Amino acid sequence: MMAETIPFEDLKKMDPVFGQLSFDNHEQVVFCNDKDTGLKAIIGIHNTVMGPALGGTRMWSYKTEWEALNDVLRLSRGMTYKSAITGLNLGGGKAVIIGDAKTQKTPELMLRFGEFVHSLGGKYITAEDVGMATSDMDLVRTVTPYVTGISEAKGGAGNPSPITAYGVFMGMKAAAKYRFGSEMLEDKRVFVQGIGNVGESLVEHLTNEGAKVVLSDINEERLQEVSQKYGAEIYRGDNLYAEPMDIYAPCALGATVNDQTIEQLQAPVIAGAANNQLADENIHGKRLRERGIVYAPDFLINAGGIINVYAELENYGKADIMRKTENIYNTTLEILEKAEQQDITTHQAAFDIAQARIDARKKDN
Ligand code: NAD
Numbered sequence: 001m002m003a004e005t006i007p008f009e010d011l012k013k014m015d016p017v018f019g020q021l022s023f024d025n026h027e028q029v030v031f032c033n034d035k036d037t038g039l040k041a042i043i044g045i046h047n048t049v050m051g052p053a054l055g056g057t058r059m060w061s062y063k064t065e066w067e068a069l070n071d072v073l074r075l076s077r078g079m080t081y082k083s084a085i086t087g088l089n090l091g092g093g094k095a096v097i098i099g100d101a102k103t104q105k106t107p108e109l110m111l112r113f114g115e116f117v118h119s120l121g122g123k124y125i126t127a128e129d130v131g132m133a134t135s136d137m138d139l140v141r142t143v144t145p146y147v148t149g150i151s152e153a154k155g156g157a158g159n160p161s162p163i164t165a166y167g168v169f170m171g172m173k174a175a176a177k178y179r180f181g182s183e184m185l186e187d188k189r190v191f192v193q194g195i196g197n198v199g200e201s202l203v204e205h206l207t208n209e210g211a212k213v214v215l216s217d218i219n220e221e222r223l224q225e226v227s228q229k230y231g232a233e234i235y236r237g238d239n240l241y242a243e244p245m246d247i248y249a250p251c252a253l254g255a256t257v258n259d260q261t262i263e264q265l266q267a268p269v270i271a272g273a274a275n276n277q278l279a280d281e282n283i284h285g286k287r288l289r290e291r292g293i294v295y296a297p298d299f300l301i302n303a304g305g306i307i308n309v310y311a312e313l314e315n316y317g318k319a320d321i322m323r324k325t326e327n328i329y330n331t332t333l334e335i336l337e338k339a340e341q342q343d344i345t346t347h348q349a350a351f352d353i354a355q356a357r358i359d360a361r362k363k364d365n
Contacts, residue, residue, distance in 0.1 A: 024046070026044055026073060028044075028045040029072070032113065034109075039097065039113055040065075040097070040099070041095055041098070042072045042098075044072040044075070044077075045123060048123060049358050050080075050088070051083075052090060053080075053090070053091040053092055054079065054090045054093060054306065054309065055092060057094075057097060057113070058071070058095070059099060059130070060098070060101070060130060060131055061098075075094035075096075075275055079093060079306070081355070082299040083306060084354035084357045084358050085350055088307070090306070093124045095113075095117070097109075097131070107139055111139060114147070115143050117144050118144035124146065125313075126146065127160070127306075128305075130253070134156075137151075141154065157311050157321070159197065160308040161198045163304035163325055164305035165205065166326075167325045168198065168251075169206070171296045171328050171329070172249065183329075184209070185210070189211075189245045190212065190213050191248050191249060191267070192215055193216045193248070193256065193272070194216070194252025194253070195217045196251070198251050199217075199252075199273070202251060203226060203230050203232060207231065212233070214232065214234075215227055215233065215234050239264070241264040243266060246268065247270070248267035249272035250273070250277050254275050255277070255278070257270065258278075259283075268294060269293070271295075274298060274302075275302065278298075285345030289339075296346070299350065303328065335353075
């Protein structure tokens, strides 16, 4: 499979594990394979200094195993910093299942995956991500307690996506306040790329506030459904980045802010839910700064979901969840101002605070 993209001779010259491009001192990476159910999964545990590694499971049709490994390494690292910046006692982890969630996800496969999670004894706690539903987490719960995001009927905090969307909305408002002088999004032209669980809920907040929302998705059915429900325009062009807009909200997959898109981007503000929006945090963070585009760091503003699942572990209620999520507004504003004062990227400003918290905890341990 890997040889499709990298010639074998070149592969032999590479360090396959610790030399992986996205390997960043991850504590543990677990490859899970089950012939009977067809399960092929990778669990990435990046860092457990702040607590157990918590992060969702993504099921996706990765083109190669390299792509899946790269994704889980990047995503699990992102979770470490997301929890640290949000002030949660959690480490960073994530899991990926290789396959099409629509056609290859079976109850047997999910149960087998749950057993692998259980075998880690709580060092990794799973949750929902792309390709997963609350019902999948309920199923996993039957074989392991190390799962969050189970349904409210079963005593869990339920679907985290609406809370994630609310946090993104708060972060977007803070970025608008910083860039346009007002947090009000009325009449702002906002492109929402990816109108899945989080994207749709974000569209609801935006339309309620009177923003001019434009929808983009690869799923035509979703486009029709969400457009009709909220009266939002559908984008029919083939290069969204070059369109005039006030805010670009990436809510599909990562790395959409890259060498190609960044030069064309017309939006003065980027604020969305997708993880790892910058293809390269340093290069693209700096380029955005040079171009005067305000970037609300993804791992900061999409933390509503993790706040929601953390509540399940800590047993705190909806009011606390909403208060903590609403606070994303203040933190975002602080980070944007700090970046300006220190002449660093917004990503770096958020990252530095998170890293300082992890270092302080390490010293105490
Ligand atoms: P989802 O699977 O429900 O929705 C993703 C949507 O993006 C789908 O409608 C899909 O068709 C669309 N899409 C895929 N590729 C696209 C493309 N190239 N262009 C346009 N649309 C495309 O996922 P979700 O739960 O809404 O999560 C969205 C993003 O937010 C993901 O990156 C996820 O990791 C991140 N995130 C989600 C949560 C959460 O609580 N669900 C929390 C934090 C971060």
